[in-house]
Amino acid sequence: MNPHQYGLILAGGRGTRFWPRSRKRSAKQVLDVAGERSLIQATVARLAPVIPPQRMWILTNEYLRRTIIRQLPEVPQNQVLAEPLQRNTAPAIGLAAHILRSLDPDAVMGVFPSDHVVGKPAAYRAVLKAALKAAAAGNLMVVGIQPRWPETGYGYIEFPRGTKPGAEALPVRRFHEKPELPNARRYLAAGNFYWNSGMFFWRADVLLDQLRRHLPKTASVLASLPRFGSRRFATALKQAFPLCENISIDYAVLEKAAHVSGVAARDFGWNDVGSWNAVYELLPRDACGNVTASSSICLDAHNNFVDARGKVVALLGVRDLIVVDTPDALLVAARDDAQRVGEVVKALEKLERHDLL
Amino acid sequence: MNPHQYGLILAGGRGTRFWPRSRKRSAKQVLDVAGERSLIQATVARLAPVIPPQRMWILTNEYLRRTIIRQLPEVPQNQVLAEPLQRNTAPAIGLAAHILRSLDPDAVMGVFPSDHVVGKPAAYRAVLKAALKAAAAGNLMVVGIQPRWPETGYGYIEFPRGTKPGAEALPVRRFHEKPELPNARRYLAAGNFYWNSGMFFWRADVLLDQLRRHLPKTASVLASLPRFGSRRFATALKQAFPLCENISIDYAVLEKAAHVSGVAARDFGWNDVGSWNAVYELLPRDACGNVTASSSICLDAHNNFVDARGKVVALLGVRDLIVVDTPDALLVAARDDAQRVGEVVKALEKLERHDLL
Numbered sequence: 068m069n070p071h072q073y074g075l076i077l078a079g080g081r082g083t084r085f086w087p088r089s090r091k092r093s094a095k096q097v098l099d100v101a102g103e104r105s106l107i108q109a110t111v112a113r114l115a116p117v118i119p120p121q122r123m124w125i126l127t128n129e130y131l132r133r134t135i136i137r138q139l140p141e142v143p144q145n146q147v148l149a150e151p152l153q154r155n156t157a158p159a160i161g162l163a164a165h166i167l168r169s170l171d172p173d174a175v176m177g178v179f180p181s182d183h184v185v186g187k188p189a190a191y192r193a194v195l196k197a198a199l200k201a202a203a204a205g206n207l208m209v210v211g212i213q214p215r216w217p218e219t220g221y222g223y224i225e226f227p228r229g230t231k232p233g234a235e236a237l238p239v240r241r242f243h244e245k246p247e248l249p250n251a252r253r254y255l256a257a258g259n260f261y262w263n264s265g266m267f268f269w270r271a272d273v274l275l276d277q278l279r280r281h282l283p284k285t286a287s288v289l290a291s292l293p294r295f296g297s298r299r300f301a302t303a304l305k306q307a308f309p310l311c312e313n314i315s316i317d318y319a320v321l322e323k324a325a326h327v328s329g330v331a332a333r334d335f336g337w338n339d340v341g342s343w344n345a346v347y348e349l350l351p352r353d354a355c356g357n358v359t360a361s362s363s364i365c366l367d368a369h370n371n372f373v374d375a376r377g378k379v380v381a382l383l384g385v386r387d388l389i390v391v392d393t394p395d396a397l398l399v400a401a402r403d404d405a406q407r408v409g410e411v412v413k414a415l416e417k418l419e420r421h422d423l424l
Numbered sequence: 425m426n427p428h429q430y431g432l433i434l435a436g437g438r439g440t441r442f443w444p445r446s447r448k449r450s451a452k453q454v455l456d457v458a459g460e461r462s463l464i465q466a467t468v469a470r471l472a473p474v475i476p477p478q479r480m481w482i483l484t485n486e487y488l489r490r491t492i493i494r495q496l497p498e499v500p501q502n503q504v505l506a507e508p509l510q511r512n513t514a515p516a517i518g519l520a521a522h523i524l525r526s527l528d529p530d531a532v533m534g535v536f537p538s539d540h541v542v543g544k545p546a547a548y549r550a551v552l553k554a555a556l557k558a559a560a561a562g563n564l565m566v567v568g569i570q571p572r573w574p575e576t577g578y579g580y581i582e583f584p585r586g587t588k589p590g591a592e593a594l595p596v597r598r599f600h601e602k603p604e605l606p607n608a609r610r611y612l613a614a615g616n617f618y619w620n621s622g623m624f625f626w627r628a629d630v631l632l633d634q635l636r637r638h639l640p641k642t643a644s645v646l647a648s649l650p651r652f653g654s655r656r657f658a659t660a661l662k663q664a665f666p667l668c669e670n671i672s673i674d675y676a677v678l679e680k681a682a683h684v685s686g687v688a689a690r691d692f693g694w695n696d697v698g699s700w701n702a703v704y705e706l707l708p709r710d711a712c713g714n715v716t717a718s719s720s721i722c723l724d725a726h727n728n729f730v731d732a733r734g735k736v737v738a739l740l741g742v743r744d745l746i747v748v749d750t751p752d753a754l755l756v757a758a759r760d761d762a763q764r765v766g767e768v769v770k771a772l773e774k775l776e777r778h779d780l781l
Binding site for chain 2: 086367381382385390396404411
């Protein structure tokens with residue numbers, strides 16, 4: 068293992084589409100929605116053979132920091148940082164790059180979402196290694212995944228025509244946001260459009276150079292911070308962080324940089340677990356297509372998803388439902404509306420039901 | 425008020441169609457499914473102006489006796505009896521007639537289900553009085569209710585052709601069990617078929633005469649009991665009751681008696697609250713046709729029924745569902761399948777989930 072390789076896991080999101088299980092203090096990434104471990108635990112475990120937990124850094128918020136420290140005892144506590152307030156990915160990644168470069172001038176960092184699932188971890192790690200290697204050589208690296216269907220919920224990376232899956236450092240022609248279905252179909256047919264996995268790899272100093280060029284205000288705010296680990300760091304961060312631009316690294320850097328490269332990866336069982344319906348698709352189903360605890364009773368019930376802990380659920384004559392029960396809130400939704408669960412959270416915010424957020 | 429009038433409320437049923445709220449120890453009749461009071465509390469309150477609680481008798485089982493005593497402090501405790509085991513209505517009514525006749529040779533009794541709802545109590549009480557009066561004169565009385573639709577879930581009472589609603593003591597031509605829809609439509613069109621309300625009125629001695637004639641074994645078992653209130657009564661009942669036939673009063677007496685009379689009543693807002701769907705029909709709905717607690721969130725949700733205490737329920741993109749939540753069990757059913765909820769209870773019995781029965 069290259070001792071200059073570091074991981075940054077972005078774990079500041081809320082995952083409102085996983086309400087009522089996801090709350091401010093128990094966001095999607097710390098939930099065990101798709102297995103026995105939480106999504107962030109699975110993320111760290113999957114990365115560990117390439118980037119050991121001792122070199123893993125996690126950016127989250129004050130609501131989740133303690134839970135994450137508890138779930139990940141193998142990650143040093145002082146590497147689990149809470150952002151003073153929610154900003155988009157550019158300031159968070161910039162902050163981590165700033166710290167890592169100060170600790171190791173040759174730091175190469177991989178940036179990972181905390182809440183995705185990978186079905187083929189060995190294939191995944193091969194991609195990781197390729198991306199880290201290209202990043203160490205000075206490239207801004209992204210990872211595209213060969214699409215399996217015309218998904219409208221993902222962004223796409225356009226590689227040169229004729230790109231074959233498996234290529235390890237191709238120039239990126241363009242980034243495309245989540246497409247409408249006709250475009251998604253076109254991308255799939257074209258063959259050189261890959262799902263954007265949301266992972267980034269680069270040397271910390273290379274990223275800081277890019278920030279200075281494309282996001283100079285944030286870059287100078289970060290440059291003004293005292294040494295990480297010094298007594299003044301936390302207070303200074305609290306004052307400085309709100310001055311950073313609220314912008315994603317995609318908009319701030321990747322779409323503006325002269326050269327971005329990418330791995331055109333064969334699918335490694337990647338799933339961004341975007342909704343309860345994605346969890347339904349991931350988990351094993353019974354003969355009637357239901358995903359439920361074994362103690363459930365299903366009578367003429369088909370293709371339903373149930374998450375209810377410590378409770379028997381009886382489904383009678385219903386199909387294509389999502390049923391998620393918690394001690395203080397219950398969701399019953401059509402599976403087709405899984406993407407809209409965040410609207411429930413918005414309605415609760417309007418009603419000032421902070422107890423349920 | 426006639427001091428010889430007594431009420432008998434039959435409260436031994438389980439109401440499995442109201443699972444998961446109904447359990448052995450909290451059957452339908454002691455639940456507040458259709459208002460602030462339990463169904464049996466509403467029953468006693470509705471009867472009180474005609475038959476005071478001091479002359480009300482209740483037959484239930486050991487699971488429910490304490491709850492009923494607690495819910496009905498105005499009914500003397502020793503008049504709330506638990507059947508030693510579940511028998512059908514004939515032994516229960518016979519037992520009550522036996523006790524009442526021993527206490528008051530001129531006793532006239534009205535027999536009432538414990539779990540129905542009456543929307544127009546004043547009209548109801550007028551019917552009661554007419555039925556009790558005819559019963560005091562020696563008749564076996566039933567109460568038919570003018571049907572409002574071709575209901576297939578009720579039995580029907582056939583009166584003479586040309587019967588007009590409001591008639592107070594007509595001969596009953598025949599009893600008809602729950603019909604198929606074509607017959608129900610025929611009954612409705614004919615005009616002389618009335619819904620069987622499940623209420624009966626007769627002198628205690630007249631009923632005992634009928635039992636001796638049509639159900640001699642049960643009659644002699646009951647005749648062998650020691651005096652009610654004596655020390656030996658409870659033990660003797662425990663031994664004798666299982667010897668009684670397991671048969672309804674309808675089969676045992678009403679269909680065999682030479683003369684049965686009935687009130688052909690105008691509808692008094694009667695509802696037998698046969699399922700969660702009946703509760704849905706009874707309660708006020710919001711603009712989208714949902715019956716929910718006010719704290720629920722409904723997004724593109726229509727015509728759903730929700731009963732979840734102390735919990736926010738969010739409905740998203742669903743329609744015509746029944747959602748009933750309790751601390752250890754949750755039901756999600758199609759409203760069209762409300763009559764089949766008992767099948768869930770049967771499935772739980774098979775699984776020996778006694779904790780949920």
